[in-house]
Amino acid sequence: MAESPDDPPFRSTKSTEAIQAAYDEEEATSYVERHWLKRRIERRTRRHQFGDATGRVLDVACGTGENLPHLPESTEIVGIDISTPMLLLARERADDLGRQVELEQMDAQRLSFADDSFDHVISSLSTCTFPDPTEALNEMGRVCKPDGQIRLLEHHKWKAPVFGRVTERMHEGEYERVGCRLYEDPTTVVRQSNLEVISDRRWRLPPFTGITACPPTTADTPI
Numbered sequence: 001m002a003e004s005p006d007d008p009p010f011r012s013t014k015s016t017e018a019i020q021a022a023y024d025e026e027e028a029t030s031y032v033e034r035h036w037l038k039r040r041i042e043r044r045t046r047r048h049q050f051g052d053a054t055g056r057v058l059d060v061a062c063g064t065g066e067n068l069p070h071l072p073e074s075t076e077i078v079g080i081d082i083s084t085p086m087l088l089l090a091r092e093r094a095d096d097l098g099r100q101v102e103l104e105q106m107d108a109q110r111l112s113f114a115d116d117s118f119d120h121v122i123s124s125l126s127t128c129t130f131p132d133p134t135e136a137l138n139e140m141g142r143v144c145k146p147d148g149q150i151r152l153l154e155h156h157k158w159k160a161p162v163f164g165r166v167t168e169r170m171h172e173g174e175y176e177r178v179g180c181r182l183y184e185d186p187t188t189v190v191r192q193s194n195l196e197v198i199s200d201r202r203w204r205l206p207p208f209t210g211i212t213a214c215p216p217t218t219a220d221t222p223i
């Protein structure tokens with residue numbers, strides 16, 4: 001059967017080690033030096049998705065700390081990432097913002113936190129990179145308190161004819177460089193995990209999807 005033009009091209013996952021190596025000092029520096037317009041366009045989606053997170057918040061694959069300015073002052077923030085160069089720049093950003101943030105190098109697919117440790121677990125532009133997104137999402141659910149929430153912000157495929165093709169080319173480069181599988185539909189990916197999707201919202205510009213989910217409910221419902 002012929003492939004539909006809307007079908008995502010198949011992208012095999014890169015290994016955790018390959019992704020960790022790809023997010024080296026050069027990649028981390030270019031991440032913080034991204035175009036101001038791109039950052040500005042993303043700002044409202046980050047604010048919408050994370051701006052009312054409360055309590056103890058875990059930012060999974062926090063990178064250089066792009067979400068930090070959008071989290072309320074009252075939150076206690078813990079950030080983890082596989083890449084040390086990205087974390088060093090997150091530390092600089094936290095210091096510049098005067099925010100107390102606990103940062104740790106850790107694999108999102110094997111979090112070392114106890115069950116039910118966080119009120120909110122947030123993550124942005126990450127599930128397209130994890131070799132096993134289901135494992136990472138299940139881990140987010142495990143460390144989130146039963147009455148907490150998991151908030152995600154992810155890319156989706158831009159369907160506009162001309163810009164769609166331009167971004168497709170750019171995304172090819174992103175896949176080669178850092179392993180991002182930018183054409184996976186984020187909501188479909190989350191539904192493959194044990195999280196329960198509460199809502200998803202798609203923006204056109206930037207082409208991001210915001211997903212709010214909760215941890216799986218336990219089976220022992222009272223009779």
Ligand SMILES: C[S@@+](CC[C@H](N)C(=O)[O-])C[C@H]1O[C@@H](n2cnc3c(N)ncnc32)[C@H](O)[C@@H]1O
Nearest residue numbers: 023061062063066081082083086107108124125
């Ligand atoms: C596209 S960046 C997004 C960074 C940040 N969340 C943001 O919104 O700007 C993807 C991040 O995922 C991290 N990452 C990739 N695989 C990971 C893993 N298995 N565990 C933890 N972090 C990982 C990378 O090091 C990188 O910082």
